[in-house]
Amino acid sequence: MNYEWDVAVNKAIVNNAPRVQQILDDNPYIKDVASELRKTKNTVLDNIETYISKTEESVKRTGGHFHYAKDGEQAMDIVREILGEKSKIVLSKSNVLYEIKLREELEKEGKDIWETDMGEYLVQINNDMPSHLVAPAIHLTKDKIGKLLHENLDSAINENTSPEEMVSIVRKFLMEKYLGAEVGITGANAIAADTGSVLLIENEGNIRMDTVLPQVHIAITGIDKIVPTLKDAFNEVIVQASYAGFYPPAYINVTSGPSATGDIELKHVSPATGPKEFHLIVLDNGRKEAIDSDIRESLLCIRCGRCYFSCPSYKLYGKDFGDSPYTGPTGIMWSAITMKKYDKSMLCMHSGGCHEVCPMDINIPQVIEKIKFRYMES
Numbered sequence: 111m112n113y114e115w116d117v118a119v120n121k122a123i124v125n126n127a128p129r130v131q132q133i134l135d136d137n138p139y140i141k142d143v144a145s146e147l148r149k150t151k152n153t154v155l156d157n158i159e160t161y162i163s164k165t166e167e168s169v170k171r172t173g174g175h176f177h178y179a180k181d182g183e184q185a186m187d188i189v190r191e192i193l194g195e196k197s198k199i200v201l202s203k204s205n206v207l208y209e210i211k212l213r214e215e216l217e218k219e220g221k222d223i224w225e226t227d228m229g230e231y232l233v234q235i236n237n238d239m240p241s242h243l244v245a246p247a248i249h250l251t252k253d254k255i256g257k258l259l260h261e262n263l264d265s266a267i268n269e270n271t272s273p274e275e276m277v278s279i280v281r282k283f284l285m286e287k288y289l290g291a292e293v294g295i296t297g298a299n300a301i302a303a304d305t306g307s308v309l310l311i312e313n314e315g316n317i318r319m320d321t322v323l324p325q326v327h328i329a330i331t332g333i334d335k336i337v338p339t340l341k342d343a344f345n346e347v348i349v350q351a352s353y354a355g356f357y358p359p360a361y362i363n364v365t366s367g368p369s370a371t372g373d374i375e376l377k378h379v380s381p382a383t384g385p386k387e388f389h390l391i392v393l394d395n396g397r398k399e400a401i402d403s404d405i406r407e408s409l410l411c412i413r414c415g416r417c418y419f420s421c422p423s424y425k426l427y428g429k430d431f432g433d434s435p436y437t438g439p440t441g442i443m444w445s446a447i448t449m450k451k452y453d454k455s456m457l458c459m460h461s462g463g464c465h466e467v468c469p470m471d472i473n474i475p476q477v478i479e480k481i482k483f484r485y486m487e488s
């Protein structure tokens with residue numbers, strides 16, 4: 111990578127690592143929750159069909175629609191069927207949406223589709239791919255962002271424009287998109303099998319808009335996001351936010367079915383003000399196969415992004431270490447699961463820093479060693 115990358119990644123490390131350490135020192139309970147979560151997620155993997163069925167029952171009970179997709183193509187067919195003629199779409203940050211190439215496909219089909227997370231919006235206008243799970247645009251410097259916004263959004267933006275002004279201009283643009291959107295598409299940070307709830311954490315407030323303003327909400331995520339109960343789902347999002355350096359997260363969004371009211375004689379009436387349709391699409395795409403394989407541990411990953419900043423290969427190669435959106439140490443594992451791509455594992459130096467900081471205690475270097483064997487065999 112280049113000089114700009116060195117500056118960007120070193121700033122991210124300096125900002126992120128001490129912040130996460132402080133969060134963990136101030137809230138020692140989080141480490142205990144993380145080790146409990148590891149056990150819980152292993153139980154789900156041992157009984158994945160049961161938990162998928164439970165999730166289906168719960169989503170239907172709350173008035174939502176449940177869909178199961180064995181791969182990206184099937185997921186896209188389901189999305190197209192739900193969309194029909196609807197063409198105004200807002201998206202929130204999700205690696206699974208990249209995994210199934212959702213924006214790319216729908217843009218080709220002429221849909222008016224916009225990323226609403228600030229980093230993802232910048233990645234979109236740069237015709238780029240994300241470089242980090244939770245910080246997709248860390249490879250872009252302020253100068254580069256100013257140039258992009260100048261060319262794509264507002265010619266008044268120049269090298270002297272402050273980050274605050276840039277955010278304010280993007281915010282106005284996105285507000286128009288939220289208000290006109292017919293469909294909001296999100297990922298999920300966790301799914302509760304007992305209630306059919308989808309949990310999403312964020313700081314910007316865009317997910318709140320994406321899930322409430324459009325009349326249709328589609329959540330698409332991997333089967334690995336299912337946990338047994340709503341309490342487990344809260345545990346997962348708290349651990350994820352903490353290890354990402356955002357504790358407490360500004361918003362935890364919980365969606366359990368479409369909007370509803372009980373205000374007229376306590377009769378359940380749906381829809382109310384928010385979406386009239388809620389769809390949950392759970393995606394396999396290699397995950398079930400991985401459960402019974404030598405890289406099963408990868409599926410415990412909660413995508414906090416912590417391992418990136420302890421990884422010498424990521425510092426050196428940036429988003430070339432992995433296959434975007436799955437980059438960094440965890441990306442090597444997810445590229446193997448979802449794309450059957452193994453070659454980038456050969457760039458791993460086995461420093462072990464990733465394992466030391468992983469909240470799920472995944473022995474990432476050992477998993478990557480298995481992926482290297484797969485590469486050598488292929």
Ligand code: SF4
Pocket residue numbers: 353410411412413414415416417418439440464467468469470471472474
């Ligand atoms: S492998 Fe561990 S540290 Fe890396 S993103 Fe996943 S849970 Fe976080």
